[in-house]
């Protein structure tokens with residue numbers, strides 16, 4: 001039997017912080033709720049950064065979230081699909097870091113039809129990881145996952161070492177892509193960092209999500225849709241705090257590790 005060649009690359013594991021200024025960074029899903037806020041955070045913080053924003057503009061993507069950047073030549077928008085391996089390969093050749101936000105993100109939609117979730121979250125993440133292999137100039141790849149991969153618990157907090165036990169097709173597809181990313185870190189030495197934030201809220205969130213849905217319905221005097229008896233507990237994380245935490249993980253995180261991000265605000 002011929003041994004399998006993995007092209008394992010040498011990853012720089014020095015304790016020095018990764019730097020973003022002067023770098024070209026790929027953001028996938030950058031016209032969505034969290035990705036667009038994150039682009040603003042990077043541009044505010046790093047005057048000489050360049051952002052390549054790859055987004056398919058699904059119903060959840062909205063270029064108006066970035067309207068103020070129309071004259072900012074540090075931001076380049078590419079209308080495209082992460083599931084297209086040629087597209088990813090073309091872009092990866094000219095970036096030094098990746099923040100991968102693009103996903104189908106609404107649990108209720110995944111229960112009705114999980115197909116797009118599997119294709120975007122699992123296949124799409126695979127296509128990006130393939131592009132990453134053998135490109136040493138790409139110094140880090142942050143995969144944005146979710147705390148929902150752990151499933152539910154009655155009390156306490158999830159730890160990164162807890163078992164993955166997703167309970168919706170959305171969470172299952174996120175968990176599948178997490179596993180692909182972790183496997184690439186082990187097998188190929190890919191510089192992967194996984195972040196698992198809790199529920200985000202903040203301006204420009206698509207109105208199907210819990211807080212904008214409830215506030216708009218309440219303002220219109222309509223009834224509020226509850227699951228079960230309405231006793232489910234969630235941690236709520238402000239979108240800008242989430243962005244700061246993701247940026248911190250990208251600068252200082254250990255490759256191959258996952259990092260939970262919560263607000264301790266249930």
Ligand SMILES: NC(=O)c1ccc[n+]([C@@H]2O[C@H](COP(=O)([O-])OP(=O)(O)OC[C@H]3O[C@@H](n4cnc5c(N)ncnc54)[C@H](O)[C@@H]3O)[C@@H](O)[C@H]2O)c1
Pocket residue numbers: 028029030031032033034035054055056057058059060061062080081082083100101102103104105106120124144145146147174196197198199200201206
């Ligand atoms: N919103 C939350 O509370 C929350 C919590 C934890 C983790 N997350 C994760 O954070 C990330 C961003 O979430 P969000 O709330 O901003 O989502 P969102 O639905 O608002 O935005 C998703 C973006 O991805 C783009 N996209 C979808 N499929 C694509 C494809 N095939 N190719 C390229 N672009 C594509 C969409 O056009 C959109 O701009 C997701 O990975 C999500 O799973 C979200």
